[in-house]
Amino acid sequence: MTKRLVLVGGGHAHLSVLRALAKTRPAGLDVVLITPSKYQNYSGMLPGWVAGHYTQAQCRVDLDPLVQAAGARLVLDQIVGMDAARRCIGFADGLHVEYDLLSLDVGSETDTSWLETLGDKLLPVKPLDNFFASWPRILAAAKAKKNYKLVVVGGGAAGVEMALAAQQAFTRAGVDGHVDLVASESGLLPGHANAVQARVQRFAVRAGLGLHFARGVGSEDGVLLADGHLVPADQVIAATGARPAVWLGLSKLGLDERGYILVDKYHRSVSHLNVFAVGDVCARTDAVMSRSGVHAVHAGPVLAENLMAIVNGGSLRPYSPKRRSLYLLACGSRYAVASWGRWSTEGQWVWRWKDWIDQGFIRRFSANPRSQTPQMLENTP
Known part of the structure; x- marks a missing residue:
């Protein structure tokens, strides 16, 4: 009998699944990929694109060749709900797709709950x-107005990289404006070593960023800080942490206290053994994992192997996250800071290292899907 494998989301891990299916696809397996766009944008290159170092075409993977090589079907749509008990997922128009085996790689949403008052001024990452x-509309508006004020909210890696990239973009475009970065009282890059935080903060000051270390809420005129200071804004970019998709709450899947899918060491749902989840959408029951694309990339080959094991009746393989991950933090210009545990360094050579890794990722998934071995995919940086 034919079994249907449904992949929801074209994220990093599912790229590896499609590659694996292109090389060895079990007989009698109907594969469907559901994702909003035929292109998968690579988040690691977003700051470089904002800064003007890349075109959008250089930052994305065309899913069509991968889907065709895998013998799958591509459905361009956004799911709005699922019923794990009935084994189906639903779309906004009321239609639904049933599955025998489901894999979710849909990422997370930006938590903008404290900034909603900004209305049209707010843009989540x-x-x-x-x-x-x-972003092109924002840059055009900044070029057309004197003393344009852009505020980035979020002191983590995404917020820091975005603020520095926007500052670089303003400089290149000759914008008469200013970029402010609002972080919490914890400062920049909480969780990273003190040396990393110091390196990035020094660079941010040299770049001319306005730094504010206080929690903020949205107002009609900008971001109001906890100390009563208003940071005026024509536009606010939110890089304020993650939250799970709302529809997960009614999915009947086992969830953690924040609403993420609980998975075991195989990235299989603890409540429904025919559902797998990877990346930001899930939480491990046995390990604490940062919400980083690094894990989705490295978990991809393991996910592919486990999905094939379910279909073929084989043994599952655990994904063991590394104790620490390498972060290469882009600083707007062609300069970057490396962070790995307590070790750090910086320089133009670090940016070239990051550029080599990022462009290699795009090339790897844009090449002939049948030309690479599983080991090559698993060694993706």
Whole structure:
């Protein structure tokens, strides 16, 4: 009998699944990929694109060749709900797709709950498709107005890289404006070593960023800080942490206290053994994992192997996250800071290292899907 494998989301891990299916696809397997766009934007290159170092075409993978090589079907749509008990997912128009085996790689949303008052002035970093469409409009508006004020909210890696990239973009475009970065009282890059935080903060000051270390809420005129200071804004970019998709709450899947899908060491749902989840959408029951694209990339080959094992009746393989991950933090110009545990360094050579890794990722998934071995995919940086 034919079994249906449904892949929801064209994220990093599912790229590896499609590659694996292109090389060895089990007989009697109907594969469907559901994702909003035929292109998968690579988040690691978003700051470089904003800064003007890349075109959008250089930052994305065309899913069509991968889907065709895998013998799959591509459905361009956004799911709005699922019923794990009935084994189906639903779309906004009321239609649904049933599955025998489901894999979710849909990422997370940007938590903008404290900034909603900004209305049209607010632009979350995610979803990436929307950000890629909106940034050129923001840059054009900044060029057309004197003393344009852009505020980035979020002191983590995404917020820091975005603020520095925007500052670089303003400089290149000759914008008469200013970029402010609002972080919490924890400062820049909480969780990274003190040396990393110091390196990035020194660079941010040299770049001319306005730094504010206080929590903020949205107002009609900008971001109001906890100390009562208003940071005026024509536009606010939110890189304020993640939250799970709302529809997960009614999915009947086992979720953690924040609403993420609980998965075991195989990235299989603890409540429904025919559902797998990877990346930001899930939380491990046995390990604490940062919400980083690094894990989705490295978990991809393991996910592919486990999905094939379910179909073929084989043994599952655990994904063991590394104790620490390498972060290469882009600083707007062709300069970057490396962070790996307590070790750090910086320089133009670090940016070239990051550029080599990022462009290699795009090339790897844009090449002939049948030309690479699983080991090559698993060694993706």
